Amino acid sequence: MQTLTVDLDTRSYPIHVGPNLLERQELLAPYIGGRQVMIVTNETVAPLYLDKVKAMLPDHMVVSEVILPDGEQHKSLDSASLIWDALLEQGFNRRCTLIALGGGVIGDVTGFAAATYQRGVEFIQIPTTLLSQVDSSVGGKTGINHPRGKNMIGAFWQPRVVLADTATLETLPDREFSAGLAEVIKYGLIYDATFLEYLEARMDDIRAYDASVLTEVIVQSCQIKADVVHEDETEQGVRAILNLGHTFGHAIENALGYGAWLHGEAVSVGMLMAATLSRSLEWLDDDDVSRVKRLLESAGLPVEAPASVDTTRFIELMRLDKKNISDRLRLVLLPALGEARVTEEAPESMIEATIDHFPKR
């Protein structure tokens, strides 16, 4: 097990990462203040891990659960209401603790319920997907979707502790595991060339669920996110580099309808597009772009864009991206592998050519 301490605002919390953490009572009990615990999970995760988490809790605790249906469409006000209702029906007081057991949807909606129940109660995250382990563990973003937009209602609310059990990743579908790796690769590309090399060298071990390599990968990813967020807590500047590949990726997700491709799959193609565009600006060379492509492929990620989206439509959809302030497209590009910059330097004709010539199928 490795432990990383996230230090934001006035409060810090540990992220414990390693195999079989859900068998270690001592990792959870010290972080629970009152006697009432509500575990929020979903129908997919509950049969796998709910009993394990319950067994981690001391006998004198009142433990209850809310089991939501699985899926992004349940990151909703209705789900938050279900949690509030359950807390109130069972007389949970303001010293209670909510535990989010599941992926990003469960983490976000549970965190939001915790942030707003009786003006804020304790919150613990047990992320069970690679994406949520490397993304939602750091930053304190909680929230729900609104019919008019994702994450439109929410709050910043920090967990008391995060347990990222690498063993839970073995029950994750391959496609979702690879999608999580897209975010991992992103951290290397934007911030840490050494980490990128590590990923290149150990991708086979990662995909074979080697516990110590996975632990290292998750800790490094969380550390990079923590460093970037720490430099820019208010999201005005450098934090935007966390969106590498996202403007391209959102265009793909939007064109195909959300859910057709996993977010990480769209980001994979988006990052390769960003690298290619960085090559056009002569920031990267051909070898750099090939390295990015090989790494994404080795992670089981797509490196070709959907043929059904033509270039004009693609650029239109990129313009919808909220990061665009002026007329020029504002993008995260790579001056070098391991370094990112938010820029409007790429002329539209160059962006167009990049998308036009990008391999499709």
Added chain:
Amino acid sequence: MQTLTVDLDTRSYPIHVGPNLLERQELLAPYIGGRQVMIVTNETVAPLYLDKVKAMLPDHMVVSEVILPDGEQHKSLDSASLIWDALLEQGFNRRCTLIALGGGVIGDVTGFAAATYQRGVEFIQIPTTLLSQVDSSVGGKTGINHPRGKNMIGAFWQPRVVLADTATLETLPDREFSAGLAEVIKYGLIYDATFLEYLEARMDDIRAYDASVLTEVIVQSCQIKADVVHEDETEQGVRAILNLGHTFGHAIENALGYGAWLHGEAVSVGMLMAATLSRSLEWLDDDDVSRVKRLLESAGLPVEAPASVDTTRFIELMRLDKKNISDRLRLVLLPALGEARVTEEAPESMIEATIDHFPKR
């Protein structure tokens, strides 16, 4: 005009108090960052002050409004949703500002919407009732009711500025004005004997809406609340003295059904009961109790309990109060006028006798 600065956590904000503040553009404009402003008010307040507030906003701003129905039953998730929907329909971004124009319900629900829209946007309070001017202006509590309890969903969220215009009190029904005075008198009783004397000396001027006296009264009240909250931001100890009269008062409200008596009316009788009980403990003398009674009467507040609630029922309802941890009733009592203490010293027989002998009608 007087200005009080509230200094909590990492952020401080001014409360401006005085007559006709709603005619002074310069008090609002400096606190609005973006270009989008949403005014939230209700059907009673809108015809009186909405146009005035709109006229305070610079021309280049996009100004919109949500007008809720009047009443405590609209301090609900539905109202918060109406605000979120309006913000999203009109494309309000995370640099927008929400202005709460109205009493406590409007302030609480608007503050909650602001705390949670896109994980938190700017918030300005223009309280138009005496109660909200002296109570909700300080402390940062926002929230909505749930069918199972008041203020069960909410967040701490501080306003950028508060404008308490004493002229708005002249349109307030007499009963509501008096109910607000109950909270004002409470601040004197628990914290400041000099302020109490001031209230005794100037009650006629207060009830005649003398602007400079009202301004002084509101500033002093907010200052006392700020001092008490500052000493105890996490609500573990001394802050509880703000509940003087509330355990008795809640019993009355609960017995008669919420809304039969105004909260301040129930608190008035509750404070006199607390003073009487303090007399039984020999903390106060007869003269002290008479002074409290005369002051409440001069403010137009009730000093007799409802005859329909017998003593046994009264004590039962007091036990429901959330402040009770042990078997003994935990109450805020007065060691002297201008000084309060949370105590379990009063034996139940003494509490019973106090309620039993208390004047009723």
